[in-house]
Amino acid sequence: MNQSSPICVYICDLIQIMSKNITLFITYNPNNGDEQTLAVRLHTIGVANGLRMFLPDRFNSKRVLDIETKRRIDESDYFVLFSFTSKLSPIIDSEISYAWERFKDKSKIIIIYNARESKSLKSVSDNCTEIYFDPNTENIELVIHKIMTAVSRKEEKPKRTKELQEALLALLGIGLGLVVLNELSKE
Amino acid sequence: MNHRRIAIIDNSVLANLMDSQQMDLLEKLRIVFQNIFIPERVKDEFLNVSDSYIEQRQRFIDTVGFDRGFFRLCNTYEPIVLGMLKTQKGVDEGEAEAIAQAEKRQISLLLIDDKPCKKYIEEKYHHLTCLGTLSLIAILDLLELLETREKNLKKHYDNTPFKQGTLMEAYMDASKFLGIPLKKKVSFNKSKMTWR
Numbered sequence: 001m002n003q004s005s006p007i008c009v010y011i012c013d014l015i016q017i018m019s020k021n022i023t024l025f026i027t028y029n030p031n032n033g034d035e036q037t038l039a040v041r042l043h044t045i046g047v048a049n050g051l052r053m054f055l056p057d058r059f060n061s062k063r064v065l066d067i068e069t070k071r072r073i074d075e076s077d078y079f080v081l082f083s084f085t086s087k088l089s090p091i092i093d094s095e096i097s098y099a100w101e102r103f104k105d106k107s108k109i110i111i112i113y114n115a116r117e118s119k120s121l122k123s124v125s126d127n128c129t130e131i132y133f134d135p136n137t138e139n140i141e142l143v144i145h146k147i148m149t150a151v152s153r154k155e156e157k158p159k160r161t162k163e164l165q166e167a168l169l170a171l172l173g174i175g176l177g178l179v180v181l182n183e184l185s186k187e
Numbered sequence: 188m189n190h191r192r193i194a195i196i197d198n199s200v201l202a203n204l205m206d207s208q209q210m211d212l213l214e215k216l217r218i219v220f221q222n223i224f225i226p227e228r229v230k231d232e233f234l235n236v237s238d239s240y241i242e243q244r245q246r247f248i249d250t251v252g253f254d255r256g257f258f259r260l261c262n263t264y265e266p267i268v269l270g271m272l273k274t275q276k277g278v279d280e281g282e283a284e285a286i287a288q289a290e291k292r293q294i295s296l297l298l299i300d301d302k303p304c305k306k307y308i309e310e311k312y313h314h315l316t317c318l319g320t321l322s323l324i325a326i327l328d329l330l331e332l333l334e335t336r337e338k339n340l341k342k343h344y345d346n347t348p349f350k351q352g353t354l355m356e357a358y359m360d361a362s363k364f365l366g367i368p369l370k371k372k373v374s375f376n377k378s379k380m381t382w383r
Contacts (some may be wrong), residue, residue, distance in 0.1 A: 036252050039261065040230070044248075047231045055227065058253065059263035059292070068263065
């Protein structure tokens with residue numbers, strides 16, 4: 001990867017904002033190993049760079065939304081899902097529905113679909129940031145730009161929003177890169 | 188019916204076994220335990236290392252999921268319990284999460300090497316049992332699962348030096364855990380560090 005590419009710049013931004021209190025909730029489909037591995041990796045990278053990261057607590061049930069998961073969503077600035085499958089678990093639907101109820105700015109619910117799979121969310125995805133990404137053909141920088149455009153629509157406190165977005169985009173850029181690497185390793 | 192026990196592992200034991208190149212022992216623990224849980228924070232500490240260690244560790248963590256496999260990630264805890272534990276002297280964040288998760292999941296076995304934390308657990312959490320890396324090696328030895336016992340002990344010693352008395356204690360803990368009475372003479376002989 002070129003050192004001066006926007007992705008590298010985003011990663012540098014992420015390191016620079018280590019001390020900022022930014023919280024991300026990253027979720028995954030419980031039946032999809034790739035989604036789970038990606039979520040766990042992003043969690044590790046985020047924490048290592050000073051972000052506050054949450055994954056869902058599904059100890060009690062894989063179908064019913066746990067009170068602890070609700071608390072984690074409540075405390076998050078963004079809700080992120082990389083959805084690679086057309087068969088979506090009901091728990092994901094519940095988590096998104098809850099986030100949709102709680103987040104004032106719905107664009108902070110970011111769902112990145114694998115463009116090769118059919119859209120897997122049927123319920124409350126209106127006004128959420130939905131991005132379609134084909135890891136085999138699409139340029140990550142363009143996808144990042146699409147996400148940036150979508151989440152920049154409603155700015156309340158520009159300065160803080162910019163910091164949040166830089167952190168978020170850096171992490172999502174890493175996520176997209178990992179998706180591409182995973183696809184390449186399958187070929 | 189499965190009588191094998193479930194345990195929560197701390198970074199100290201996981202890193203000790205990994206860094207002393209004893210991944211084979213981690214695999215053999217499948218015979219002793221039903222599942223071993225890795226708290227989220229322990230995972231973060233485990234992966235927060237220099238480049239020379241990260242590749243092997245990341246490869247291991249990539250095989251671990253929340254809902255699959257022998258080693259599993261876990262992230263369920265009572266925030267109040269965790270918050271309280273984080274303020275305790277001698278308990279780091281990973282250890283705090285390990286204890287909080289053991290409480291929530293009602294797991295009574297912690298795999299941990301950190302002495303101050305072990306002391307804290309012994310004082311405050313009487314229902315929790317702690318086993319260290321050396322005790323795990325002793326358990327596998329008493330179950331006759333180690334083909335290269337001396338080599339395993341030497342590798343661990345080179346990574347984390349210990350005394351004969353500590354090894355003897357580990358064998359006592361192992362015999363207690365397994366419910367296998369161990370004669371003093373046997374325990375003494377097993378603790379001889381002739382391989383050093």
